[in-house]
Amino acid sequence: MELLSGADMIARFLKDEGVEYIYGYPGGAALHIYDALFRQDAVKHILVRHEQAATHAADGYARASGKPGTVLVTSGPGATNTVTGIATAYMDSIPMVVLCGQVASHLIGEDAFQETDIVGVTRPIVKHSFIVKHPTEIPTVLKKAYYLAASGRPGPVVVDIPKDMTAPTERYEYVYPKKVKLRSYNPVTRGHTGQIKKAVELMLKARRPVFYTGGGVVTGDASEALTDLVQRLGYPITTTLMGIGAYPQRDRQSLGWLGMHGSYEANMAMHHADLIVAIGARFDDRVTNNTSKFCPTAKIVHVDIDPSSISKTVRADVPIVGPAGSVISEMISLVQGREPANPEALTEWWERIDGWRDERRGKLYEPAAPGEPLKPQQVIEAICEATRGEAFVTTDVGQHQMFAAQYYKFDKPNRFITSGGLGTMGFGFPAAMGIKQNYPDDDVVCITGEGSFQMMMQELSTCKQYGIGVKIVNLNNQSLGMVRQWQDLNYKSRHAHSYMESLPDFQKLIEAYGFTAIRVEREEDLLPALERAFADKDELVFLDVYVDPREHVYPMQVPLGSMRDMLLSKTERT
Amino acid sequence: MRHIISILMENEPGALSRVVGLFSQRNFNIESLNVAPTDDATLSRLTVTTVGDDRVIEQITKHLNKLIDVVKLVDLTEGNHVERELMLVKVKALGAQRDEVKRTVDIFRAQIVDVTPSVYTVQITGDAAKLDAFLQAMSPIGVLEVARTGVSGISRGDKVLSL
Ligand SMILES: Cc1ncc(C[n+]2csc(CCOP(=O)(O)OP(=O)(O)O)c2C)c(N)n1
Numbered sequence A: 001m002e003l004l005s006g007a008d009m010i011a012r013f014l015k016d017e018g019v020e021y022i023y024g025y026p027g028g029a030a031l032h033i034y035d036a037l038f039r040q041d042a043v044k045h046i047l048v049r050h051e052q053a054a055t056h057a058a059d060g061y062a063r064a065s066g067k068p069g070t071v072l073v074t075s076g077p078g079a080t081n082t083v084t085g086i087a088t089a090y091m092d093s094i095p096m097v098v099l100c101g102q103v104a105s106h107l108i109g110e111d112a113f114q115e116t117d118i119v120g121v122t123r124p125i126v127k128h129s130f131i132v133k134h135p136t137e138i139p140t141v142l143k144k145a146y147y148l149a150a151s152g153r154p155g156p157v158v159v160d161i162p163k164d165m166t167a168p169t170e171r172y173e174y175v176y177p178k179k180v181k182l183r184s185y186n187p188v189t190r191g192h193t194g195q196i197k198k199a200v201e202l203m204l205k206a207r208r209p210v211f212y213t214g215g216g217v218v219t220g221d222a223s224e225a226l227t228d229l230v231q232r233l234g235y236p237i238t239t240t241l242m243g244i245g246a247y248p249q250r251d252r253q254s255l256g257w258l259g260m261h262g263s264y265e266a267n268m269a270m271h272h273a274d275l276i277v278a279i280g281a282r283f284d285d286r287v288t289n290n291t292s293k294f295c296p297t298a299k300i301v302h303v304d305i306d307p308s309s310i311s312k313t314v315r316a317d318v319p320i321v322g323p324a325g326s327v328i329s330e331m332i333s334l335v336q337g338r339e340p341a342n343p344e345a346l347t348e349w350w351e352r353i354d355g356w357r358d359e360r361r362g363k364l365y366e367p368a369a370p371g372e373p374l375k376p377q378q379v380i381e382a383i384c385e386a387t388r389g390e391a392f393v394t395t396d397v398g399q400h401q402m403f404a405a406q407y408y409k410f411d412k413p414n415r416f417i418t419s420g421g422l423g424t425m426g427f428g429f430p431a432a433m434g435i436k437q438n439y440p441d442d443d444v445v446c447i448t449g450e451g452s453f454q455m456m457m458q459e460l461s462t463c464k465q466y467g468i469g470v471k472i473v474n475l476n477n478q479s480l481g482m483v484r485q486w487q488d489l490n491y492k493s494r495h496a497h498s499y500m501e502s503l504p505d506f507q508k509l510i511e512a513y514g515f516t517a518i519r520v521e522r523e524e525d526l527l528p529a530l531e532r533a534f535a536d537k538d539e540l541v542f543l544d545v546y547v548d549p550r551e552h553v554y555p556m557q558v559p560l561g562s563m564r565d566m567l568l569s570k571t572e573r574t
Numbered sequence B: 001m002r003h004i005i006s007i008l009m010e011n012e013p014g015a016l017s018r019v020v021g022l023f024s025q026r027n028f029n030i031e032s033l034n035v036a037p038t039d040d041a042t043l044s045r046l047t048v049t050t051v052g053d054d055r056v057i058e059q060i061t062k063h064l065n066k067l068i069d070v071v072k073l074v075d076l077t078e079g080n081h082v083e084r085e086l087m088l089v090k091v092k093a094l095g096a097q098r099d100e101v102k103r104t105v106d107i108f109r110a111q112i113v114d115v116t117p118s119v120y121t122v123q124i125t126g127d128a129a130k131l132d133a134f135l136q137a138m139s140p141i142g143v144l145e146v147a148r149t150g151v152s153g154i155s156r157g158d159k160v161l162s163l
């Protein structure tokens, strides 16, 4: 039998749970826990420079590795600084456990120094939360927190720990709980066989089918199974932004991603489909455009682990509640040895799709004329080439994010890492840090904009302290490009506060932290700069690439329209 | 359509605020709500009446079920059920009004539970429509104060909501 203080229990539990990294920031209410961390070396603590960065780093780590990320902060401002990161993880269903110090129990409710009801503040953006009421609860509460965060539809879990729960003087028996059970929580492990059969019959009979898959396939580790099923049937597939890479994008059956800035052929195919097989996707408004005009001729099969995602915005004809992996495997076994019933219709369908592809070929963007500023699209294509399409790419939010998603081609899941649901500027850089620590031998590139980068640039200091060699490519359009684009389209180019005056000299800024920065303005400087940046995997290099501020992201769905209503350039629309 | 949803949830601090928070967060409507412990000390029972079309009600029950603190729930309006609400009303009772109040109380099978020279306090149980009707009948005389518990309900027959 082992007697430990609450603080030591936390440190021990994290070790027993196999947690490798904690991203955190200390403060009064968390100091007993920090002292316990100091006296062990199994769990590594990364000191960030802002608690929001801790959540994004833990989030990036979780997305790339599939394991829950861990955050440790103090009460009050430490805890409230995590809110944006928790909401980001919640919207994208990322497993994360956030441990918050809290003022001592007897002070709660008295507006004590650095007291915030963080459980109350985060209630709508967590999967669940706990307040520790007695030190002996710590092992089971933490076990439940990790179990809930990672199982079913994953999500962030907050654990609020009053300071007296971790007092070093009070010791209790510690046993690592190998398993916990919650009577009210039983995530489904497989789909309803009858429904899966129904879906497969529809799939085999379809004349104009499209697979539409999302983050659930990536989180559910079901990419291989999905690829197998899609290739057996020979049907086209489009993914959501969150689902990028679940099916190899360079394959002929891939139509790219869909939605507001999705590919022309993906949106056209969706609109004209007679069957949509949605797996681990949630028919979000950035995908469907106007739901009343959404895919007018399609029957819909919807597979999701979360029943509340099904028929939320678009009614499913065949709902299937279950994890992507097991449902897809069952579909494969039902498809085995059978052929689609309408081969001629399918051939015709592919001809139409190829027609849509050909319409846009070579017309995606206007390359820069000599002497003109670089186009952001060409920069992404160059990054893709320089990294052979194999890097982990994180992004911030804005035009650069959409360009990264459009022009970098991903063949593997978990490689394109972006804040899809919340659209959090500031996400990309700290997320890249979290990934690089888990994949030190891989290239990890943060594609950012000068607006977004300035929201989390203090983390350069963290990278310096821990030698985190991420690459940062700043698509510097000297403006909040995406905002400016909307102002061009909807506000007669009245650019209210979407310009970026007084930008820092990024080169000097980066050098102040002891890193290399290269400013790129001309096309001929781009490739050498990329070569230099990717020469050493362990070195942080920042490329400040000046790109054309007038560029817009296209296609762009027309508001209130259907999937196929798109602007294709500043002058063309469907 | 109006639905009565009964929920068994963990009798823990924070559970109630999660349920109530869900309704405001997702723009669902709450017409009435009541909550109290059950015979099992680890569980409380919460009954909420809400209004919405089938799609909304489906979303409400799915999201409630998703809350970790919610152990089980039933939409009572899907089957035969008994619905009751208790109301305490203070009404003006002066002179001739005193008899009239008394008569109406009898017609509604309500009870007078407190008396002063100028006020009767009436206790009445029934479904929400009956309580509404009583209030309407009393309004010409003068309703001074109303306290309603909100709807509670239970399904008819052998079906039970328990673990
Ligand atoms: C935290 C936060 N604040 C505001 C926004 C709204 N927003 C979306 S894109 C954008 C502009 C981003 O500018 P930049 O990072 O330079 O990227 P660009 O669009 O220029 O590529 C803004 C302000 C947001 N998504 N996140």
Ligand SMILES: [Mg+2]
Residues within 6 Å of the ligand: A398, A449, A450, A451, A475, A476, A477, A478, A479, A480, A481
């Ligand atoms: Mg910009």
